[in-house]
Amino acid sequence: MGGGITLYHFLVLSLIVFGLGMYCVLSRRNAIGILMGVELILNSANINYLAFDFYGGAKGITGAVAYHYDGQIFAIFVIMLAAAEAVIGLAVVLAIYQNFKTIDVSATETLSG
Amino acid sequence: MRWIILLPLLGAAINFLAGPGLQKTVGKRAISVVGCGVVIAAFVIALYALTRMLRLAPDDRFMLDYLWPWMHIGGLDLDIAFWLDPLSMVMTLIVTGVGGLIHIYSTGYMHDDESYWRFFGWLNLFTFAMLTLVLGDNLWLMFVGWEGVGLCSFALIGFWYKVPANTTAGNKAFIVNRVGDLAFVVALYTLFQGLSSIGHPTLVTREIAKYAPMLAGVTMPYLGWQLVGFSTLLMFIGATGKSAQIPLYVWLPDAMAGPTPVSALIHAATMVTAGIYMVARLNFLFSMAPATMTVIAVIGGLTALFAATIGLAQNDIKKVLAYSTVSQLGYMFAAVGVGAYAAGVFHLMTHAFFKACLFLGSGSVIHAMGGEQDMRKMGGLRHKMPITYLTFLAATLAIAGIPPFAGFMSKDEIVWQAFAHGHVFVWFLLLLGAALTVFYMFRQVYMTFFGEFRGTHEQEHHLHESPPSMAYVLIVLGVLSVIGGIGNIPEFLISWKPFEEFLAPVFSSPATRHVVESHLNSHRVEAGFALITFIVVIGGWYFADVMYRQERIDAERFSRMFGGVVYDWVFNKYYVDELYDYVIVRPYLAATRVLAWFDLHIVDGVVNFAATVIIFLSWLSGLFDKYVVDGLVNAASNVTLDVGNRLRRLQTGSINGYLYGILAAVMVILLVRAVARTG
Numbered sequence: 108m109g110g111g112i113t114l115y116h117f118l119v120l121s122l123i124v125f126g127l128g129m130y131c132v133l134s135r136r137n138a139i140g141i142l143m144g145v146e147l148i149l150n151s152a153n154i155n156y157l158a159f160d161f162y163g164g165a166k167g168i169t170g171a172v173a174y175h176y177d178g179q180i181f182a183i184f185v186i187m188l189a190a191a192e193a194v195i196g197l198a199v200v201l202a203i204y205q206n207f208k209t210i211d212v213s214a215t216e217t218l219s220g
Numbered sequence: 221m222r223w224i225i226l227l228p229l230l231g232a233a234i235n236f237l238a239g240p241g242l243q244k245t246v247g248k249r250a251i252s253v254v255g256c257g258v259v260i261a262a263f264v265i266a267l268y269a270l271t272r273m274l275r276l277a278p279d280d281r282f283m284l285d286y287l288w289p290w291m292h293i294g295g296l297d298l299d300i301a302f303w304l305d306p307l308s309m310v311m312t313l314i315v316t317g318v319g320g321l322i323h324i325y326s327t328g329y330m331h332d333d334e335s336y337w338r339f340f341g342w343l344n345l346f347t348f349a350m351l352t353l354v355l356g357d358n359l360w361l362m363f364v365g366w367e368g369v370g371l372c373s374f375a376l377i378g379f380w381y382k383v384p385a386n387t388t389a390g391n392k393a394f395i396v397n398r399v400g401d402l403a404f405v406v407a408l409y410t411l412f413q414g415l416s417s418i419g420h421p422t423l424v425t426r427e428i429a430k431y432a433p434m435l436a437g438v439t440m441p442y443l444g445w446q447l448v449g450f451s452t453l454l455m456f457i458g459a460t461g462k463s464a465q466i467p468l469y470v471w472l473p474d475a476m477a478g479p480t481p482v483s484a485l486i487h488a489a490t491m492v493t494a495g496i497y498m499v500a501r502l503n504f505l506f507s508m509a510p511a512t513m514t515v516i517a518v519i520g521g522l523t524a525l526f527a528a529t530i531g532l533a534q535n536d537i538k539k540v541l542a543y544s545t546v547s548q549l550g551y552m553f554a555a556v557g558v559g560a561y562a563a564g565v566f567h568l569m570t571h572a573f574f575k576a577c578l579f580l581g582s583g584s585v586i587h588a589m590g591g592e593q594d595m596r597k598m599g600g601l602r603h604k605m606p607i608t609y610l611t612f613l614a615a616t617l618a619i620a621g622i623p624p625f626a627g628f629m630s631k632d633e634i635v636w637q638a639f640a641h642g643h644v645f646v647w648f649l650l651l652l653g654a655a656l657t658v659f660y661m662f663r664q665v666y667m668t669f670f671g672e673f674r675g676t677h678e679q680e681h682h683l684h685e686s687p688p689s690m691a692y693v694l695i696v697l698g699v700l701s702v703i704g705g706i707g708n709i710p711e712f713l714i715s716w717k718p719f720e721e722f723l724a725p726v727f728s729s730p731a732t733r734h735v736v737e738s739h740l741n742s743h744r745v746e747a748g749f750a751l752i753t754f755i756v757v758i759g760g761w762y763f764a765d766v767m768y769r770q771e772r773i774d775a776e777r778f779s780r781m782f783g784g785v786v787y788d789w790v791f792n793k794y795y796v797d798e799l800y801d802y803v804i805v806r807p808y809l810a811a812t813r814v815l816a817w818f819d820l821h822i823v824d825g826v827v828n829f830a831a832t833v834i835i836f837l838s839w840l841s842g843l844f845d846k847y848v849v850d851g852l853v854n855a856a857s858n859v860t861l862d863v864g865n866r867l868r869r870l871q872t873g874s875i876n877g878y879l880y881g882i883l884a885a886v887m888v889i890l891l892v893r894a895v896a897r898t899g
Contacts, residue, residue, distance in 0.1 A: 129883065132876075132879055133876055133880055134876065135876070212875045212876065215873060215875065216873030217873060218871060218873040219873035219874075
């Protein structure tokens, strides 16, 4: 099903999201912004998982025949991991704020040579 | 028998090592007991050995005491062993007997000396060395003793070392001796070579005696001379050094700087007789070399006359006796040179008696005069010192050759033998020497003991006879000077020569017997010659009497005869010492300076140059070190710093930058992977 929407459309979508997320990470000065970018990247990976899961074929990724929900289970894992990682990231941002009184990452260039 | 030698060594050891301590705690008596005791004990043992020896058959009279092996090198076998035969028996008795008497005398003479222990230490060591010389069974051991007596002589002459003149005299004695020793060693070497070449390499005396005839025709390798002649000649040169003959006698008069007992023991009775002993011991070799024998006889005769002339004009009481010793040694050498070995050794014995008596007597006089030795300051001492006077007179009569004193027996025998063996020139020299001997000896007696006292007042008050330790010795020696001649009476009187018979086995090799027996054998001629000698002797005495006792002829007139030149030359010992100084000593010292210059400039120059080269090389390597090695090290650090600088720029601290970097790296990895997969 999905008429004219093939797997490749999803892959392109995830690629675009990945790219945007990369761009966010690389170009933002705001620490929260960077974290948002990381979330985008993770979610793009999720899109990939789900797309392959839907369009995967008779066998799942693990090779089982009876069910093929592997991708969706992977996606839940990823979301969970993203959440955990966001917690850590925010803890780091908090620590940066406490030390530098700002969350502008250009202020943390104290280790420059 | 070894104790004869080892006892004095023990005495020397005790005196040297424990001496100062003993002297402080127990006093000088302890040292006297040790010092004299060992020598007297050795004499007693020697007497006992004599009795043992006399019990043996005449041809069999030798005893060997083997101690231990010494050197066994190649063909040379030397052992420490002592060989007692009639000749060494005689010498041992003289050394220990007269030596013992002189040791006793020294307890009195050296009584006030601080270094009493040192004196007796050296005296004992000397006795040990002399006995080693006499009793050693091989020539090398004899040489050890030879050197040893030279050393002790040096030490004893310079005994009062704080006076520089004494040490100089000691040096002179030792150095002149050394010249002779060099000749002796070369002689030993050539002798050994000769013996090896005929297949019997040995230096043991009795074995050399056995093989000597085989050396008859052997010649030296490059020179073509007779080996025996060459070797014996060199040995005689060694003897001239030790026994003060021409040309190496110059040390003996200077040796009078030592204490008088030293002069008596070493320079009258024992050390100087070592040369005679050596010739007598090796008579089998000397008899095979007539040329050397002639040399010995002529030099002996010349020395006898020469030294007597110098003795005429001396004013020091000991110097007269010193020159007299040189002269009498000349007599002994003349005797062995013409082949009268027994006569020479006999004169050695009688000379030991009377010369020791004379020296000790002069020591007594010097002691009484408070150290004065100039005879011109003496006079009339016979009233104050009767014992000294009588013994001195007895010894003088002996040395003059007045019968029946000891010297007559021995000296007349020599004079006669010189003529009998055909050496007329030597006989004449000896006769003239006898006249002069009488003259200067009686001059000495008259100047010292007769007439008016010519010294200072304090000296006159101090005059006294010597203490018993000295006086008794003088008496013993005086008596021996009188009766000592009994061992060997000239043949024209009685046929009584036990001494010569006793020594006969020693002089029994074929060559020696040939030499000894080839002489005129007429008793009447002998009697006639004895008469001539006697007349000459009486004439000499008369002259001295007139000149010095009756003072009818003024001695001064004689001195001024011929413009005083003769007297001047005689008084100054013919300027021989000055000659030696110019010809030998100065060039030697100049050579020393040249060599010193060489050492300082050239040798040190080379060393300094080497040092400079090394410094230059080290400077070069320093450069290398500075530029190359340090350069490398510095470059390494510079590179590191540079790279570090550049790499540091990666550390921007900007998180965005880091993330960019991560992205780029991942890209590259994927790219490489993709390319690698397709490739």
